[in-house]
Amino acid sequence: MNLFLNIIWIVFGGFVIAIEYIVSSVAMMLTIIGIPFGLQTLKLALVALTPFGTRVESSPTSNGCISLLMNVIWWFVGGIPIALTHLGFGLLFCITIIGIPFGIQHFKLAGLAFTPFGKTIINY
Template sequence: MNLFLNIIWIVFGGFAIAIEYIVSSVAMMCTIIGIPFGLQTLKLAAVALVPFGTKVLPSSPSNGCLNAILNVIWWFVGGIPIALTHVGFGLLFFITIVGIPFGVQHFKLARLALNPFGKTV
């Protein structure tokens, strides 16, 4: 079932979302300061390409303070607009019964878009 839902997701916008994340990741990695943020955007791209069956788990708490600081910086760099976009799409998908699983995946992406540091895909 996850394979079928992932195929539908990719055909109806998941591929475009993943490409946007990859392009923005490459743009962020052009500077040394942007490399950590570009790596987190690649994480978002991986989940955006195949969200069904993908688990997002907390990583080891060894650098928890650094993760918190980088997440706060990330909010201002682009995390809040990305999360609001996913929340908007999630609400749009919740209008129909068929779209509910896709809305749930957008909410999962919004949660990851707000706090990508300290998470493992």
């Protein structure tokens, strides 16, 4: 079932979202300061490509204050607009019963986009 839902997700916009995240990641990695942020954007691209069958959890080896500081910087670099976009799409998809699973995936992406540092992606 996850494969079927991922195929539908990719066809109806997931591929475009993942490409946008990859392009922004490459742009951020052009500077040395932007490399950590680019790596987090790659994490977003991975989940945006195949969100069904993945779970986002707090990393047991998170760096505490460093993750918190990087998340605060991330909010100002672009995390808040990305999270709000996914939140809006999640609400839009949840209008219909058929769109609810896709809305839930956008909510998952919004949470990851809001605080990507200190999170790991687990496939199940």
